[in-house]
Amino acid sequence: MEIFFTILIMTLVVSLSGVVTRMLPFQIPLPLMQIAIGALLAWPHFGLHVEFDPELFLVLFIPPLLFADGWKTPTHEFLHHGREIIGLALVLVLVTVVGIGFLIYFLVPGIPLVPAFALAAVLSPTDAVALSGIVGEGRIPKKIMGILQGEALMNDASGLVSLKLAVAVAVGAMAFSVGGASLEFFKVAVGGLLAGIAVSWLYGKSLRLMSRWSGDEPATQILLLLLLPFASYLIAEHIGVSGILAAVAAGMTITRSGVLRSAPLTMRLRANSVWAMLEFVFNGMVFLLLGLQLPGILETSVAAANADPNVELWMLFLDVAMIYFALIAVRFLWLWSMKRLSLRFLKKRPLEFGSFTTRELGIASFAGVRGAITLAGVLSIPLLLNDGTPFPARYELIFLSAGVILFSLFAGVIMLPILLRNVEVGDKSLSRKEERLARSATAEVAIVAIQKMEERLAADSEENIDDQLLKEVSSRVIGNLRRRADGRNDVESSELEENLERRFRLTALRSERAELYHLRATQQISNETLQKLLHDLDLLEALLIEKE
Template sequence: MLRDHLLLVVPLLFGVTLLTILSNKIRVSYPILLVISGLIISVIPGVPNIFLDPDLVFLVFLPPLLYAAAWNTIWKNFWQSRRPIFLLAFGLVIATSATVAYVSNSIIPNFSLAYGFLLGGIISPTDAIAATSVLGNSKIPKRVVTILEGESLLNDASGLVVFRVALAAILGGQFFILKAGQSFLIVATLGIVIGLAIAGVIYLIHRFFPTTPSIDSAITLISPYIMYLTAEHFHFSGVLAVVCGGLFLSYHSQQIFSFETRLQLVGLWETLVYLLNGLVFILIGLQLPHIVNGLEGYSLGQATMYAAIISLVSVVIRIVWVYPGAYLPIYLSKRIRRKERVPPWRNVLLVAWSGMRGVVSLASALAIPLTLSSGEAFPHRNLILYITFVVILVTLVLQGLGLKPLIRLLKIKDDSKDDQKVQGIELRVRLAEAVLNYLDTNYGEEIQKQETFKRVRDRYERMIDIAKRNLDSDQATEATLNFLPKYRKMLVELVHLRRRELNLMSHNGEFSEELIRERLLELDLEEARLKH
């Protein structure tokens, strides 16, 4: 059994890697290419049907992916954008679920509101990785990125809560909106409490127990599973537990981790997230035969018509929701007007169009039980699964492919780019001034007597002089703003030069190999510092 799984997973991971290389070459977002590739592979004769177990997604893939997304979230930016994030992550999810419920109830025979809310809860959450990877290196406003990432970080939880409440109502035979709302609040709130409580314990372990970078990394990898499984065990939101716990520990990471641990975790999480995401997206595409074969009771054309209508509804309701959500609070509240500028309509349209769905939606649909409590087959299960698959394809592939052309058409750009460069120079000046004060206070005598100490001080003094000269003018020129990147580029080139020399020395056997490896590691760390 294990051998069979390895024979499946290893080629898929290798294929994911090759397809990602291809996506970089043709400049198509890798989730889109992986889903399309999975679709193509799935229809090749002789390829076995691969079933995506929802437990695999919820228990293996989802916790680390959510935790990594929370860990990389800048809390300050997240909190500053909390109003639009919460309006999208909770308000839009509920609005989408309700709209889909009533539309599906109207167009699909014998499809009750409870089933409609079940479908709405499944397809309402957007996918964090899909949006950010599709946007890629596009130079768009950072606030837009923060809103999209924050939304997708939280709406998995709200969508899953709607799904769970609707499913419980179907299995219980009754559906009351008020009771569903109460259940939503309880499940979400206690999920947050559990996540923060576990994060607090983990914080204490990292902070006060004698750990090593390897131990810290191991605890960090295990943490999302502990949070998720604990919350789910008590039937609360495991997603919110992981997200809130991850945000808490990320905020305190400078206090609890050494620099060795932080460096180790960066590479570890980047690799893990890349492999998990790649595997998930190609598995989505591979589900097509299984889903179509299970479509009993409906013709393919009929099911596709329903799916197309629901897909259109999910796209339109997002656009309809986003514009009032962006402007009404500003126009209605003086306090908000004082704090925030009116967002450009182009940025709002970009947020409205970035509603790609992903693996959480598919896993939720697959998690619908095969039978009701009475033992009867679960009504409309296969149709819901097919509609979900089509919504993912429409939003991920069609909207995803249209995202970059839309950015170019609307001429959206990051207006804060120059300001960021100026702030970067000012930040370096402040740091250099702090260094000079420290050196003068603690090493004044050594600086006076020893040339080596004096050179260190002179280096920081020159850095301040150059930066201040560039910032003195009222309007910084492009050359001024770019002097640090050019300087950094030169330093990187010098690192490459030294690395080539070391490799040549290693080839010629001129020096100890251990010594050369130590110097190569130093150069790797130096280059990493220069590039980040």
């Protein structure tokens, strides 16, 4: 019963955190608010203690969130930025593990070299969800954000695989060699991608078979879609490859395969709504759980530091700041090096970094905030080695990881708004031009299809449709489409007409809804009729509001 109440309280806190954030007289990012609320709830005075199981956390929260990110990631843009993403998500992770690992070894007393590499590995993944929560959607230029999102999708896996190898060496489960580690890394990464693609392909096949046997039942199809990221993750982990990359690959494959594109309308609409709700709840839970762990981490670390004669507590706080600034420096220097490399040696096909200004390099550097994957990774470090002795400096690793997470979030809150001031996010005129082009092209195709349908219906004797009625209806529909197709010639007039028409339609729909409730209140229609007509109005209103 205690677990049930804890889940209810956490869900309530997540749902109210956004309201509290908007009510404050000053602006604070939602992730920081959720972390702060979690820390307050876990403080000894309140006593809401949630046992953090890293394995359960990785299975429950990470697969659906990464699947959703993979689903929303445009595959063409992801592949277009493939070299930049590999440079950050793979090569930079390895540079970070080695460079920051040696720094931690020399900087922090009591941390041996291999655990230092483990800490550097767990600090290497960035968190795009935390970044969006800090700066808001659409604040970072698209050319930067596309690369950062792709990096965050991939470096979770590379960082955790590096951590796994470092921990295996530390506990004595394997002997380290560059060749063996590289082969293991390649096997785990490629195997995870292939596993995710295979599971997603099987889902598409099963969805088509179910549609053929049981019809278009959206509830069953959505339930299978919800299970897909967990199935991808668990199957991949079971065969010894990356479950994180499997979840990402499954999400991206769903987009490319066209499974959802050919799915029934009801299923697509409900799936989008369900995933939007799950993303909100799970993202909030992740940051709330992070906050709930902080008092316990601080209390344990303080007690352990006081008992350790080689460690001063104030030095741990100083180490957090030094490690974070070292991470920023390594990231900035790597981005700058890739820019110089692109300008000097890749003139025919330059990297996107070649066009980055110094300010944009700074944005990309401070945008590398750390989040829940880092905390889950460091808490997954075992308590004991294979010989039964305690894992060296485990409390220091946890304290430093939690400190760097918070430091990166606060640094992002301070620095990113400064760096983003007066930065052009994107060419809005280009977006409007693309939208007009798409509307015009689709309208032309639709007109041709309607004309062919009109000819077919006129020639079909079984339809028995009056020619005048057929002509009148098709002309009315074609007239609306023709105005949309010709809107590119008079852009302002076309947009004004569309906005005015939308406002009239919304006013009409809301009046119809009010009248339906009145008819039901006066017992002139049944509840079944009310619900059916309300559903139709809701779909129409959702379409109109989506265009605003």
